[in-house]
Amino acid sequence: xxxxxxxxxxxxxxxxxxxxxxxxxxxxxxxxxxxxxxxxxxxxxxxxxxxxxxxxxxxxxxxxxxxxxxxxxxxxxxxxxxxxxxxxxxxxxxxxxxxxxxxxxxxxxxxxxxxxxxxxxxxxxxxxxxxxxxxxxxxxx
Numbered sequence: 001x002x003x004x005x006x007x008x009x010x011x012x013x014x015x016x017x018x019x020x021x022x023x024x025x026x027x028x029x030x031x032x033x034x035x036x037x038x039x040x041x042x043x044x045x046x047x048x049x050x051x052x053x054x055x056x057x058x059x060x061x062x063x064x065x066x067x068x069x070x071x072x073x074x075x076x077x078x079x080x081x082x083x084x085x086x087x088x089x090x091x092x093x094x095x096x097x098x099x100x101x102x103x104x105x106x107x108x109x110x111x112x113x114x115x116x117x118x119x120x121x122x123x124x125x126x127x128x129x130x131x132x133x134x135x136x137x138x139x140x141x
Contacts, residue, residue: 022054034065035123035138038082045070047133050102064139066105070132080125085117087125106135 025031028046033039034053040046047068054062071079080087091114106112111129123138 022052025049025051025053027051028067031065031067034063035067035136036079036083038079041075041078043072043075044079048102048104062139062141065137066102067136068104069134069136071134072132076125076127076134080115083117083123085123087115087123088118090114090116090124101137105137 026049028049029040031049031051032044032046034051047070049068050064050066052064056062106126106128112126113129114124114126116125117123122140123136126135126137127133128135
């Protein structure tokens with residue numbers, strides 16, 4: 001009997017260790033760090049932030065960070081350089097990000113310009129032309 005209960009306890013503990021720990025947050029600092037790998041610089045305001053994180057076995061990590069920012073052209077350029085990534089332009093008329101993107105991300109019906117990191121496309125930046133509104137989305141799975 002004691003052997004069975006130890007085996008059952010071991011199975012429960014193993015299942016708990018194998019399970020993932022997922023969380024969501026609207027913390028601007030955490031979402032900005034996940035997207036850009038740096039603190040929020042002076043002159044940049046986070047209007048909205050969504051961050052989803054998932055850890056498996058304390059080893060594997062996946063996340064999705066979506067932000068609406070208010071920032072100047074220069075602040076956007078500095079943020080892009082600060083990531084250490086290379087970017088290419090893209091036409092942001094069909095985002096194709098799937099159902100995980102909040103409805104407020106890059107509203108339709110306006111003119112946008114966009115950049116995506118290459119070659120992997122993990123970070124997308126979309127700016128509303130003629131304004132300081134920038135939308136950022138980074139996902140790593």
